[in-house]
Amino acid sequence: MKKNIFVAMSSILVLGAALAGCGGNSAQPADSGQKPSDNNQQAAAPEKSGPKVLKLNLHSEPPTADPGISEDTTSAAIIRATFDGLTRVGADGQPHESVAQKIETSEDGLTYTFHLRDSKWSNGDEVTAKDFEYAWKRALDPATASNYAYQLYYVKNGEAFNKGKAGKDDVGVKALDDKTLEVKLENPTPFFLELTAFPTYFPVNQKVVEADAKWATEAKTHVGNGPYKMESWEHKSKLVVVKNDNYWDKDTVKLDKIEFAMVEDENTELSMFDNGEIDWAGSPTSALPTDAIPALKESGKMKSQPIAGTYWYKFNTEKAPFNNAKIRKAFAYSIDRQSLIDNILQTGQIPAMGALPMSMAINKDGYFKDHDIETAKQLLEEGLKEQGLSKLPAITLSYNTSEGHKKIAEAIQDQWKKNLGVDVKLENKEWKVYLEDLHQGNYQVGRMGWLGDFNDPINFLELYRDKDGGNNDTRWENPKYKELLIKSATIQNHDERMKVLGDAEAILMDEMPIMPIYFYTQSWVQKDNVKGVVISGLGDVDWKWATVE
Template identity: 50%
Template sequence: MKKALACATGLALLFGILTGCSTSQGTAQPNENSQSGAAAEAKPMVLHWSINSEPPSLDPGIAVDADSFDMIYAAFEGLTSYDLNGELTNATAESFTASPDFTKYTFKIRPDAKWSNGDPVTAHDFVYAIKRNLDPKTASEYAYQLYYIKGGEEYNTGKGSADDVGVKALDDHTVEFTLKSPTPFFRELTFFPTLFPLHQKTVESNPQWAAEAATIVGNGPFIMEEWEHKVKIAFVKNDNYWDKENVKLDRLEISMIDDNNTAFSMFENGDLDWGGYPASTLPPDVIPSLKDAGTLMVASNPGTQSVVFNTTKPPFNNKKIRQAFSYSIDRQAIIDNILQTGVPAAYGWVPSSMGLKPEGFFKEDPQKAKQLLEEGMKELGLTTFPSVTYTFDTTDMNKKLAEALQDQWKQTLGVDVKLYTAELKVYRDMRSQANFDMIRFQWGADFNDPINFLEMFRDKTGGNNHPDWEHPKFKELIDQSYSEPDLEKRKQILLEAETILMEEMPLAPMNFRGNPYVKNDKVKDFVIFPLGGAYFKYASVAE
């Protein structure tokens, strides 16, 4: 493949499609030495991809990480998805209706929707999946995404029953959702894997069904053919998929490469068709030369990178110390010298594109940071600052970021911070179990609404509430927002909630997301979802 890529195209915030220089695909012409035109056309079309690590689970109700989600979107499909224009569209559902007050949604399932084993996809598969994911025994970290459904939270927290959950099959091809309050963005939420259907017989017959290629039954555009753990995954086109005519790839070859320098070298050598997001992370040292060559692209999906503080133990159980560490971060220096992608600095948790307070809630202030540290230590009865560690997952970019933070905290606060790098699975376990002092955390939008960035902190025990932080007024405001039909009033409620979050500072936002990548110019119609992540359905690789 060519190392210099043509047609560099930036992504708009909510427009995730990449097209090549041309939408036409050349057809091999027969000659006297060739077999035939038909034989040439029969050559399999293969996309060579990479991910950073072994996906922990391909169970749509259990998965929480980006690598798993990308694989799930290849093998499964929800009621809705995105088209080549980055617009939300009907998928397994052929149509829908919503009540005028957005408290009831009814979806019609396509009669030709099938599971990869040939069984029909029915409304009962969606009902089963939703109730199963809400079952406390399932321990779905994203169960709270289903709390918009009437009775969902009560069932998940042991205060209600599955029979009271507001989802039911009106017939084999009609599923109805009754919501606890007006939710105008619910159709968009049905694109998220926690609301995907599940093949009940498969799930109930084998607790490890989602861990092996041979036992995964999906309803998406591809079927997993091979899963060599910690090495590679291979997908092939699903002939039972309702829209198979629009699936161009015959095969997806996905290598697991935890070293991003190796992944980029493979891209340069033509062994991979993509380098950087969402396949991997570009090594920071190559970004300047890619920018100079005009081949670097940046996917600007809504998301925020932060430092999360463990608020359950000293010293970060003290608000002033958390503020001190946040106010002493020189965000622009990190963006200019480490990230090098021109992304905006983050002075709030909710992305500025969602419009709560684009100018942010605070600014860096080294002098105030020193004062806050001194006051916080006095409140905790500390004369010397205790040993603390910043934990991050293994990439060169994250290592450089960690070293920059370490240096800034030393220079401004006089605090020696230890660094700990953890393999991705260990890092995720430490994060979910609050086994850290400070930890890197990046959150990308699941749906385009500020509540998606705020409701995770509603309850201390929430699946993605990594600071283990809770605040009664914050919780009251989140609950109030759920039932407020006036959009402007709702916005003010959420603004007040984020104001509390940024005052309490259980996490320190650093930058809004902007993910760099390069691609083989033969790859056409690959979609980066508007909210982030890879979609292979429409992709092709020209000869």
């Protein structure tokens, strides 16, 4: 989604017995052909006496638990636990009917009709088709200021409404009755049922939302329709969810409670794991301390899995000196990505020479060379002349609080000093504050990770389509780039569409508003008695089918 807080759809992992003896990069999918409920029945452990409680660490305070404005992996983890969509991605990596028990698609692929099952909100209210219509239009409403509104642009007139060019009633989502939702799309969208499993497409309870603007920031006012409901939220300290007895599929949910600590220091988190205070440490809700990774790998305790995500630095293209593409490229070309992976990250990441991760890459050879200092120096000299500068002023590199981000920033700071002769000041901030400063343009260079919402290049490339796009903190825009992305939505032939998207990525990499650094892997340690946690190949986590033996 996704803005990823850590250094961290091609596959799904079911993290249970199949992984108990695996380490390094050897983890393999389990039960990948089964539907979620079937998988849970196959893998169900014998019931134990007493409540089943899973203890985890979130690393950081979730900025929100509102699916309409969520934009990061930390918030999404809590939202997936407490909400349910029309579809839900199962253990086989595919979207399955969830709140929708039957889905009909027109022959032209432009109209979807969702027939809803009987289900309830955690407060006992009925979940209706109107809740979905309200939620989608709320996320698109400019007044909501959702940075993920563009994810609903696939819906007819979704973009037009979001940009003030159409009315709310023109949006192609309509509750025909309490149990029937009709959706009309702008263009045929093969991955649409993956999108309906994404938080921005989740319903919200209109009565609850309109009664309290801060409904999603406190446990006592939070209402969801998912496997769990929020019991308590001690801000920046602890968050607890418990089994939701009003959930339509409650018999599948085996855990009674999930307790989340919020400890930012990764070494402390690993100590908590070693001491039995938590059952899991590291990805996807936190990170392992980099200094501990060699020993964890050697012991065979660490699990690792590549995911469809890219770690990059963003440039603020509205502020000098990074309003110059050649200077941006000089900074990107001058760093040694492989040394960062070998000496700091150490979990099999791949140097990123393009924006698109390997599962959706169009140009697998990339667009530039790693550690190309000669070209970087030439570009810097040319860029400085264009800017009327004799040398670069000191710049500021920002990152959110994390040991891993700090070590990467320190290494790149040293490389930029050595290779380009530039002085770099490092600045770290708490996650929520950091996100807000990026959105406000209060930065020069800032780190961010993006994990795919679905396994298609458009999901990464569309981030930078519009200067005022919700996740485009670079403020960069290119008319030709935008034209190519819009054109791609109308192309049915796969190869032709990939050619157009490849041309767009080439423009993005030529102007370099972002600096790709590496493609993600996720690494973690878990107790052997934790079974059934589902982590997708996109890095999403779902505890619906989890249990503790």
